[in-house]
Amino acid sequence: MTNHMDQMDIEHTQSVDMMLNMGPQHPSTHGVFRMLLRIDGEVVVDAEPHIGYLHRGSEKLCEGEQYHQVVTLFDRLDYISNFNNEWVFCRAVEKLMGVEVPQRAEYIRVILAELNRIASHLLFLGTFGLDAGAMTPVMFAFRARERIQGFFEAVSGARMMHNYFHIGGVKEDVPHNFNDLLSSLLLDLRKDVEECDRLLSFNEVFVARTKGVGEIDLETALDYGWTGPSLRACGLEYDVRKAEPYSIYNLFEFEVPVARDGDCWDRYYVRVLEMYESLSIIEQAFSGIPDGPVMALGRRLIRPPKGDVYVRAENPRGEIGVYLVSDGTDKPYRVKVRPPSFCSLSALRHLVRDTYIADAVVILGSLDIVLGEVDR
Amino acid sequence: METATPNNQGKPKEQGEAFPQEAQDFFALLVRVLRGRRFQRGLLDDRLQISVEPKDLEDICRLLKEDPRTNFKILLCIAAVDYIDYIQMVYVLLSPEHERILGVKMDLSYKDLTVSTLSGIWRAADWYEREAHDLFGVDFKGHPDLSPLLLYEGFEGFPGRKEFPFHEYDEY
Numbered sequence: 159m160t161n162h163m164d165q166m167d168i169e170h171t172q173s174v175d176m177m178l179n180m181g182p183q184h185p186s187t188h189g190v191f192r193m194l195l196r197i198d199g200e201v202v203v204d205a206e207p208h209i210g211y212l213h214r215g216s217e218k219l220c221e222g223e224q225y226h227q228v229v230t231l232f233d234r235l236d237y238i239s240n241f242n243n244e245w246v247f248c249r250a251v252e253k254l255m256g257v258e259v260p261q262r263a264e265y266i267r268v269i270l271a272e273l274n275r276i277a278s279h280l281l282f283l284g285t286f287g288l289d290a291g292a293m294t295p296v297m298f299a300f301r302a303r304e305r306i307q308g309f310f311e312a313v314s315g316a317r318m319m320h321n322y323f324h325i326g327g328v329k330e331d332v333p334h335n336f337n338d339l340l341s342s343l344l345l346d347l348r349k350d351v352e353e354c355d356r357l358l359s360f361n362e363v364f365v366a367r368t369k370g371v372g373e374i375d376l377e378t379a380l381d382y383g384w385t386g387p388s389l390r391a392c393g394l395e396y397d398v399r400k401a402e403p404y405s406i407y408n409l410f411e412f413e414v415p416v417a418r419d420g421d422c423w424d425r426y427y428v429r430v431l432e433m434y435e436s437l438s439i440i441e442q443a444f445s446g447i448p449d450g451p452v453m454a455l456g457r458r459l460i461r462p463p464k465g466d467v468y469v470r471a472e473n474p475r476g477e478i479g480v481y482l483v484s485d486g487t488d489k490p491y492r493v494k495v496r497p498p499s500f501c502s503l504s505a506l507r508h509l510v511r512d513t514y515i516a517d518a519v520v521i522l523g524s525l526d527i528v529l530g531e532v533d534r
Numbered sequence: 535m536e537t538a539t540p541n542n543q544g545k546p547k548e549q550g551e552a553f554p555q556e557a558q559d560f561f562a563l564l565v566r567v568l569r570g571r572r573f574q575r576g577l578l579d580d581r582l583q584i585s586v587e588p589k590d591l592e593d594i595c596r597l598l599k600e601d602p603r604t605n606f607k608i609l610l611c612i613a614a615v616d617y618i619d620y621i622q623m624v625y626v627l628l629s630p631e632h633e634r635i636l637g638v639k640m641d642l643s644y645k646d647l648t649v650s651t652l653s654g655i656w657r658a659a660d661w662y663e664r665e666a667h668d669l670f671g672v673d674f675k676g677h678p679d680l681s682p683l684l685l686y687e688g689f690e691g692f693p694g695r696k697e698f699p700f701h702e703y704d705e706y
Contacts (some may be wrong), residue, residue, distance in 0.1 A: 210684040215693055380607045383658030396630045467579040468626055468637065481613045481624060494613035504661040533684060
């Protein structure tokens with residue numbers, strides 16, 4: 159028997175590729191995402207991503223709602239970082255109308271959006287660890303995220319889908335115990351983030367699973383339209399908050415973390431470092447928050463002048479853009495969202511080719527996609 | 535059904551009308567980069583914007599990406615807007631090196647909704663064009679695979695267009 163095996167010409171043995179369906183209901187696809195893998199043994203030969211299971215026609219729905227109602231639809235795009243989404247739409251309308259947002263509202267917006275960035279990255283940290291086989295970090299990350307969600311509830315009245323940013327400012331002033339809540343939250347949060355970082359980042363098994371996996375070079379990443387942490391992991395220091403400072407980001411000092419190799423671990427670690435920077439931004443904003451009004455517009459019916467505008471913002475997942483066309487009525491004529499994870503997901507086919515199936519799961523996790531935003 | 539609204543800022547301005555100095559410098563540079571290809575100057579709110587003819591789009595975009603003086607490495611967004619008489623495509627380009635954004639607008643008449651694909655220039659265009667094909671029925675000549683992306687196979691109609699019945703319910 160052994161002799162027979164030795165004589166077999168392994169080089170020229172033909173095997174038939176197998177099609178493996180992954181998703182739409184699969185824990186590692188982070189939502190309803192389906193991937194059709196063509197596999198040769200353990201190796202992925204080709205992958206065909208299928209999206210659209212969560213397509214609700216949000217952009218078209220916006221055309222039938224009044225401006226202040228559209229904010230609620232933006233909550234449901236990237237449902238992990240609601241505040242960031244609300245903010246970019248509010249800014250688009252404010253820019254079209256030429257509204258100056260009160261300073262206090264800007265500070266509140268920055269604090270909440272940066273907290274939301276940390277919450278989003280914590281969720282990423284936990285689930286990415288889970289994808290790589292680490293079961294514990296997700297518990298710690300969720301505990302920390304829950305603290306933030308609780309704080310959001312105290313401020314806006316809802317854990318998610320806040321509808322708190324309104325065009326011209328924020329819905330209402332923060333609760334009277336805002337300062338106490340935030341200072342105790344920040345104390346806990348710094349400890350939590352450090353704990354998660356120590357627990358996962360340099361774990362030997364985790365590094366072995368992610369370092370050198372899913373590498374992408376800078377040119378290809380730019381070609382696919384990557385932005386945000388995923389692009390910075392490839393070595394380009396580009397952050398909308400620095401390149402085109404919006405709101406009051408020019409008042410704060412913060413670094414833009416950059417990695418070099420563009421592999422899964424780099425994409426992960428850039429996000430971890432970003433959490434520390436966000437904490438520093440929140441602390442700076444908290445110490446400088448002024449008194450005053452939180453709303454610039456007294457009326458509810460909003461009619462921006464005719465025209466179109468393209469507004470960008472740095473979301474946890476990358477650069478979100480809103481192209482808004484107004485025809486002078488109380489409803490937008492067209493809203494087009496440029497979702498960051500749509501672009502990172504379109505590179506998936508390129509990334510998972512010639513990797514192992516287990517690595518394909520890690521690569522997908524490292525892109526940090528949210529299907530609500532991909533499908534809209 | 536709402537009527538078509540001409541988009542005042544989307545329409546190219548007359549030559550000679552005042553642009554900010556920075557915009558004038560950039561348009562002068564574009565004339566050199568595009569080597570005589572026709573484009574109309576405009577502004578997208580406070581950003582730079584040009585309008586081009588569908589037949590020139592691929593050429594112009596290739597030059598915009600590959601010329602080191604413009605270097606628009608990232609295609610940020612492709613938006614299709616239905617103005618009932620025509621469909622306007624808005625391409626938003628970003629050059630991280632020069633920290634500059636350029637909007638490229640192009641009008642497509644309903645009689646001929648065909649334009650050459652940009653997926654050979656930026657791979658990001660691949661999915662954006664499939665999306666525009668799904669929702670607006672724009673045909674991209676030379677695109678490798680225009681199968682439905684967001685909609686399911688066999689979906690009838692183009693839900694992005696204004697004519698698509700979407701809000702035909704009674705409001706209380």
